[in-house]
Amino acid sequence: MVNTVTASLLGSVLGTPAVRNLFTLVANRRIAEKATLPKANDPDVKAALDTLESADLINLSRNGEKYFVTAKGLKVARDLEKIPF
Secondary structure (H helix, E strand, O other): OOHHHHHHHOOOOOOOOHHHHHHHHHHHHOOEEEHHOOOOOOOHHHHHHHHHHHOEEEOOOOOEEEEOOEEEHHHHHHHHHOOOO
16 A cells, blocks of 8 residues: 555646656665766756755755755655556
């Protein structure tokens, strides 16, 4: 069973496959170099990253070069593994 936080985030933050895939990419790596993310300079990707950060699923490192998954993000990632898309 998926917890209510994940269910809520699925409806709002993780509603599109692109955002969900980007989140999964960062969550699977735990720490992702900003430069290795697909089209990190693309405005749509930047907006998706900002949305994930605002939802406290990922955070940007102090030097601004890496994204890392938060504790909340790890929980959501585990829940997402249980949902077939």
